[in-house]
Amino acid sequence: MIKNLTFERLRKIKHVIVFAVILLTAVVVGMLNILSENNNYKPDNKTSCWLVGNSCEIGLAEGTLTVVMDRLPTIEEQIPLTVTLPEGLQLDSAYIEGVNMFMGKIPLPLEPENSRQWQGWFMLGACTEPTMQWQMVVQIKNRPEPVWIFFTTQM
Template sequence: MIKKKHTGVIFALIFLAGLFVLVKINNHQLSDANKSYCSLEHGQCEINQGEQSILLQIQPESIPLEEELSLTFTLPSGYNITRGWITGINMYMGKIPLIIESVDNNQTQAVTFLGSCSEPDMQWLMTLEVENTHRQQTDTLYFRFRTHR
């Protein structure tokens, strides 16, 4: 009798956990529709934020692995980078931080290092949180790029 009670509770908990996961996945997919993406080609990429634009430039243009990668962000006035990181899309590589080195007028300099792995063609996603002081909110921007070894 006791085993039947516990079995029912366990199944109910599993059902609720599954329902919770489905709701989270659905909310994540809906929120993705409102995000700004940019595919990084030829060493630079531009994302429009309303009437403003944010430009990312990478040096060197051919993105190196296991070497310093320099990033220059040109932001409109009233925008500040609060944090950023890079993650692997087709292979888990952890959360690689962007190290902000300097901010001068509307340009922000950052560096990062990308690791090498067994995957010869890596797909990456750079996530950038940018504070918009005019609207008192944080926007999330995404830059996609590839590396080849």
């Protein structure tokens, strides 16, 4: 009788453990999907560019958006930059985030210098990757789709 109760109890415990593992897996997968979906937009050649040297240009319907950094991006150093927008467009927000490793969203505070130019600076943290890939996401007012500027840093 005692062996029967113990076996029956063990079987119920196994069922609870299996259910808990399935539930935990579903929650983790759901959270990863939520965290990985920054937005519904995917960069393409029309809305993104790779930093060549210390600058890049993106041809928009309204004109050319230009990003110029004072020097090549490096980790743990202040990097000043200028974003020049086509006439009539205004900057809404900007941030930088890691592509091949999660580094959080680094806010990019940009102040208007005139009607087309915005200036600011950023600082990138160090990570364990020898070559880190980054993306700068620039949101323009009244445009649903942001623009992306991609660049790398070396350890």
